[in-house]
Amino acid sequence: MKRNVSRRNLLRLGAGVVGTGIVTAGVSSELVFPQKAVAKEDLTPEQALQQLIEGNSRFVKRQRKNPNQTFTRLIEVAKGQKPFASILGCADSRVPSEIIFDQGFGDLFVCRVAGNIATPEETGSLEFGSLVLGSKVIMVVGHKRCGAVEATVKGAQVPGQIATLVAAIQPGIESSLNQPGDKLENACKANILSQIRKLKTSPILSQLVSDKKLIIAGGYYDLDTGRVTIVA
Template structure:
């Protein structure tokens, strides 16, 4: 082995040691959000780096996870969070339920992701053409237990001035995201993390045609 290869090996070992000493979620909430948005930018631009998807990463994570972000997203097959934010194993803690609503179970899971695992940003991610919001807007009878999924979306639909208006679905989707963000902020555990600058909760909508995630203010 040449000196160059040996040095490269030592540098790699050093980098790995540094990674262990400073977990990937030892960053600020703003840095975590920036990391997500940069990942989505790579995805939209066709410049994905597909990080953290090696078997070495899988084995390393078996010892424990330190995701830097958490999500409340829809179950929709067109919204795979890791892919559209260009992340890999152990990066994002994701709760998915049709209509991305903060039910007790979802809130509890997200409290675990933030308070125990240390995720620094929690994103409620709605998406264009959401079937759950669409069905709530339509208000027709649905089979099985589906109504239980639609009930928490009703307040977002009730906020609409005109349910038949063009753009009513998009508006209901955005309303729903904002309401779920507000609901998560009611969690004493999550709000104490926000006060300590250890967490940020944001709302966003995913554009199915363009692949772009836009933050809601």
């Protein structure tokens, strides 16, 4: 990261971007972009999204290439990272991003939290992954039978900070509860779309999207088949 962000650029960025990704007043009219790393093979956002889709297809077909998983690659990326894609995924142990998208060391910038919710901290991390490291696509990955979404649908009374997850999911799924079909599946997909909308309220991410330097997509992972279906 030291190679990609100079001290001067960090100081310039610091006035507008706090750790949570909040931009101060006045910065939204002219965002300051520090020097970014060149993403994998200088991919376009569309090509980066396609690489994720193709990797998942290999996984589903049991034709994984297991790229960039050697010790040589580990040493290579120890010097600096240039992930081509970012993932906002659920913390569920059954949804490991590098495996289901058939990627390796340094390919994905991954944020995981129960319910794949776009908290300020997760949003700030994804801003960093795109703005500084050069990630060309952010995919919000929800999944079948998500426990956090299910608890929200059922109106479960949950203890401690678990309640913050429910509070973050609830507004985005309310409209889906009256739709025909599987209520939980509808809610899981609605939650993906809701978190995408939250990410797009970030001035940094929305500017990158507007400049066609970033795509924010949504994927629904089927626990039974391993397939990721694009929902946005």
